[in-house]
Amino acid sequence: MKDRPLSGIIVLEFCQYLSGPSAGLRLADLGARVIKIESPKGDACRKLAIEDLWVNDRDSLLFHTINRNKESLTANLKDENDLSKIKKLIGLADVMIHNFRSGVMEKLGLGYEQVMSINSNIIYTEISGYGATGPWVKKPGQDLLCQAKSGLMYTSGNESDPPVPFGLAIGDIICGAQAVQGVLAGLIHVYKTGVGVKLELSLMESLLDFQFELLTTYYESGKLPRRSKTNNGHSLLGAPYGIHQTKDGYIAIAMVPLADLAEAIACEQLLSFGKKDIFSKRDSIKKILAKHLAKQTSQYWIKLLKAKDLWAMELLDWEKLRFQSGYQQMELEQKISLDSDLLTTRCPIRFDNQKLYGEKAAPDLGADTDKIIAEFGL
C-alpha cells in the first residue's frame, strides 16, 4: 500500500523488549517512520532468544519479529554530544515512546517537561509497570509478574487448578496496543490544535482494563469469579461454554441454549435442566456433556452442531490451521527481506481493502545512525 495513514510521521522509540516495541511496530505498519534509539549495547531483546532461534550471530529471531520495519540509531544518552543530537532529533519528531523505569528519562534530561521545552507539539508516551506513584513503582514491570498481581491468573483453567497464567505476554501486548490508540488520538489532537500531549500507560492498568467485565461484575456482586470444575471457558459464563474432549480431539462450544444442544447431539439427560441451571448447575451439566461427547469424534459432533447453526468449533493446532484453505486465503504470512528466509505475520488491520505488509527486516544495531545524522544535520 502506497500512501499509508501515518506516512510522514516520525516516531522515536526509546524502548526495549515488547510493550513499547510492539506499539512501534504497529505504528510502522500504519506508515510511520519508526527510529529505535538504542544504547551502544542495544535493545536487550536483541540477545533474548526463544527456542535458541537466531537470525544471524547478532540478533534473535524474537527481536526480528518485533522490530521489523524500523530504523536504528545508537546513542549514549549519558554523553553530552550524543544527547544534544538526540535533542535535535526530538525537535523534528512527532511522537516519542519510552518504557524505562520511573525517573530514568528525567535523569537523562529527557523527561516530559524537558522534552516539551524542545518540542511543544510532540506526543510523549510513557509505558511503565505500575504507574508513576505508589509502593509498586520500583517493582519490575514484567508481564508474568503483572499478571500475577492483577488477578488474571484466576480466570483460566478449572476450579481445582492452581492459578493459571496466560501463556502469552498479554500485559505487554494489550498495553502496547492501548499506547497506539493514545498516540493516534494524540496525533489528531496535535494536528487540530498544535498542542502536544503527554500519555501515560502501565501494564497493570492495562491488565485491569482488560478484565473490566469481570471486575465490574465483582464490584457489583462482591463474589470472586469461580472457574468451573471441568472444562472451564469463562468464569462468568454458564454451561456449556468451554472446551470439551471428544473421542479423537477437542471441540469448543460457546453460548448455546441447552435444549437446542440436547436435541442436536441427542443427549436426553440435558433436557432435565432449565434456563437458570446453566449457572447454578454448571458443573453437573458439563460433566454429563463431557461423558456424552467422549463417545464420538470431533467431526461427528461439529457436523451435527453446524447443521443447527449452533456455535461450535473443532480445536486446531497451528499445523492443522496452516493447512486449511480458509487460513491460506487470509494471506497473513509475509516474507521478510533478508539473506535467509524469514516468515512472520503482517498487520491485522486493512485499509481500503488492502492488507498492510512491512517486509523490511529489523535493523542491525545502529545501522541508520550515520544516515539519520546526515539527513537531519544533527
Added chain:
Amino acid sequence: MKLLEDILILDFSQFLSGPSASLRLADLGARVIKIEKPNTGDICRQLYVSDVEIDGDSTIFHAINRNKESYQADLKNPDDLSKIKKLISHADVVMHNFRPGVMERLGLGYEVVKKLKPEIVYASISGYGEEGEWKNLPGQDLLVQALTGLPFLNNNSDQPPTPMGVAVVDILAGTHIAQGILAALFQRTKTGKGALVQVSMLESALDFQFEVLTCFLNDGQQLPQRSKVNHAHAYVGAPYGVFKTSDGYLALAMGNITFLGKLLSCPGLKDFADPKEWFERRDEIKQVLAEHLATNSLEHWLSLLEPADIWCSEVLNYEQLMQQEGYKVLDMELVVKTTSGKEVKTSRCPIRVNGELLRSEIGAPSLGYHTEDLKREFGI
C-alpha cells in the same frame, strides 16, 4: 480539550468487540451513539452473566456501554432507515460487527454510506474476514480461540488445552479496529479523505500470537510444548512459572538458576549449571524448585528474592488485590450513573492524558433513551 473532541461515531455493533472499541473512543472524547434495534437492542443487554444484572441489563453491558447514547431504529423500516441515513451525514465514523453482507442488505454498505458522506471512516469487525470460505462462521471469542491454537499455550502439558478465561480475541479485535479508525481519522484530518477499515477476529487472534507463531514458522514448524510443571509460557525456560508456597503462590520470571540455588539455599539446583539446560530441562528444574518452595512461606521467599532484584511477585485474587496500596493508588475504580439514576461501579480508561485520569460519570443508556433528543438535535 479532549483528544477526540467533535468526533461523532455511529456504532451499530453488538456484544464486546465493536462496543469495547467505541468505549475507548468515547473515553478519549468522541461522542458515541449506539444504533439499536427495538425491543431487544444490543444482544449483550440480555446476556446474563452469573445472574448478576443492573436495571434489567447484564452487568457486562453496563461495563461496556457507559458514556454512550442509545438511538433506537428498525433498520428494516424505510422511515427509520432514512432517518439513520440523515444521521450518517453528520457522522465521522460508522462502525459495525455484523456478519459479512448484513449491512449491504440493509442498504448501509460502505459504497452506499460513502455516497451519503464521502469522508466517512467506515469500520467493520468480522469473525473471519469478508471474503474466504470461513466468512459465514460465527465470530465468537471461544470459537476463534479454538481455531487459532491459543488453548495449546496455556496450562500444564498434562492438562487439556485450556482457553484464556477472558474474551481476549474480542478485546484485541476491538483495540485493532480502534487503531484503524484513529489512523483513518488522522489521515482524513490531513487529506480530507475517508477510508474503509477492516479487522477480523481471526487475524487479531493470530496477531496476538505473532512472536510464537513466527517461531513456529521458522523452526521447522514444531508445535509449542507446554511445560509439565507450573507452566507459564511454552517458549521460555526455567524458572518461568507460578509456584506454590506453604501459604500462597509465587510467580517467578526469568532468573539465573545457579544464583537462585544459592539465594534460596536449594542444593538440588546445583545439577543445572549450564544455562543451555534451563530451557531443555525446565521441567526437572521446576520440579526441584517447586518442592523446595513448598517448604516455606510466600513472605519468606519474597524477603530473599526481592532484595536480590530477582523478578518475582505474589499471586493475588481480586479480593487480595483490592486491599493492596499499589492497587488503591492507581484509582482504577469509576462510579457511573445509568440513565435511570442507578450507580454502577466499574473501571476507568487505562490511558492517562496530560497527567489526568479520563473519567466520565455517564453510565450506559437504557434502550432508545436518546432517540427523541437526537431526532430533534439533528432535525431528522
